[in-house]
Amino acid sequence: AQSVTQPDIHITVSEGASLELRCNYSYGATPYLFWYVQSPGQGLQLLLKYFSGDTLVQGIKGFEAEFKRSQSSFNLRKPSVHWSDAAEYFCAVGVREYGNKLVFGAGTILRVKS
Amino acid sequence: NAGVTQTPKFRVLKTGQSMTLLCAQDMNHEYMYWYRQDPGMGLRLIHYSVGEGTTAKGEVPDGYNVSRLKKQNFLLGLESAAPSQTSVYFCASSSPSNTEAFFGQGTRLTVV
Numbered sequence: 001a002q003s004v005t006q007p008d009i010h011i012t013v014s015e016g017a018s019l020e021l022r023c024n025y026s027y028g029a030t031p032y033l034f035w036y037v038q039s040p041g042q043g044l045q046l047l048l049k050y051f052s053g054d055t056l057v058q059g060i061k062g063f064e065a066e067f068k069r070s071q072s073s074f075n076l077r078k079p080s081v082h083w084s085d086a087a088e089y090f091c092a093v094g095v096r097e098y099g100n101k102l103v104f105g106a107g108t109i110l111r112v113k114s
Numbered sequence: 115n116a117g118v119t120q121t122p123k124f125r126v127l128k129t130g131q132s133m134t135l136l137c138a139q140d141m142n143h144e145y146m147y148w149y150r151q152d153p154g155m156g157l158r159l160i161h162y163s164v165g166e167g168t169t170a171k172g173e174v175p176d177g178y179n180v181s182r183l184k185k186q187n188f189l190l191g192l193e194s195a196a197p198s199q200t201s202v203y204f205c206a207s208s209s210p211s212n213t214e215a216f217f218g219q220g221t222r223l224t225v226v
Contacts, residue, residue, distance in 0.1 A: 009154065032213045043204065043219040044157075090156060094213025099164050100145055101172070102206075102215055104156035 002027045002095050006105035013081050014113050021076040021108050023091030032094030033074040034102065035065055039087045047089075050074065061085070086112045116140050120205050120218035127195040127225045135190040135221050137205030145208045146188040147172075147215065148180060150201040157204060163188055164210075195225045 003026045013019055025031055032051050036044040048059025055067040065076045074091060091105040118139045127133055137146065144165050149157040159172030163182040177199060179191045188207075192199060202222050206215040 004156075006156075034214070036217075044217040046214065046216075049214055096213060099147075099162050099170060100208055100210065100213040101147070101159055101162060102157075102213060104149075104158075106154055106156045 002093055002103045004091050004093050004103055004105035006089075006091055006108050008108045009106070010109045010111065012111040012113060015083050016080050019076075019078045019081045019085070019110070021089050021091075021110070023074045023076065023105060024072050025074060025091070025093045026072065027093050027095070029096065031074075032096060033065075033067060034092045034094065035059065035063070035074075035076050036090045036092065037061075037087050038090065038107075044090065047076070081110075081112055083112045083114060086110055118205055118207055118216050118218040120203075120221050122221060123219065124222050125224070127192075127223065129195060129197060129225060131195050132191070132193050133195065133223075134192075135203055135205075135223075137188045137190070137207075137218060138186055139188075139205075139207040139216070140186065141207060141209075141216065142185070143207035143209050143216075144185075145210065146182065147206045147208075148178070148188065148190045149204045149206065150174065151204060151220070152201050160190065160203075195223075197225045199223065200225045 005024045035047040092102045095101045147162040148160040161180040166185045181189045205218040208215045
């Protein structure tokens with residue numbers, strides 16, 4: 001069965017520091033991969049997605065992610081974190097079968113300290 | 115440019131009461147989904163639909179029913195609410211060409 005693991009429940013970084021959020025997936029075929037961000041009390045906003053091609057994908061708000069097939073990973077990175085990046089981040093794999101469902105990880109809560 | 119709209123945004127129910135959550139999308143998407151979000155568990159799929167008049171069970175369907183009478187609307191019903199159904203519910207839609215989903219703002223439901 002498909003699954004997504006986000007090993008870090010909480011991460012705290014200082015403003016201006018670099019960020020890496022980890023995501024590992026389990027899926028039998030070539031995956032579609034996504035990162036979503038959720039600010040408190042809000043819906044989910046798509047940060048970036050990987051369907052095929054270049055394994056380093058750029059997203060909104062200065063985020064990027066790298067797909068590594070050999071490690072079944074899709075880690076999210078940002079070189080310099082801003083206080084407004086504090087939110088919960090979800091990694092998801094798209095199951096390309098009947099209904100094209102998304103399977104989500106449990107999420108990582110990012111705290112930014114000034 | 116509404117995208118996916120959920121109503122209501124907040125609701126408090128007593129145990130045993132029923133209610134319906136409404137999801138409407140204006141992107142002409144074929145696929146629609148209902149997820150629930152609980153702390154530490156991410157989003158879990160309740161039910162989904164691949165087109166008007168069709169529905170299918172997701173990962174956690176028990177205690178919920180759905181209907182897709184019109185392409186743009188997807189209703190989630192709770193016939194007899196239980197405290198375990200206290201959660202934040204998200205509706206989403208997508209097209210068959212890819213799995214990118216667009217989400218509504220969520221409905222926070224509390225069952226007391």
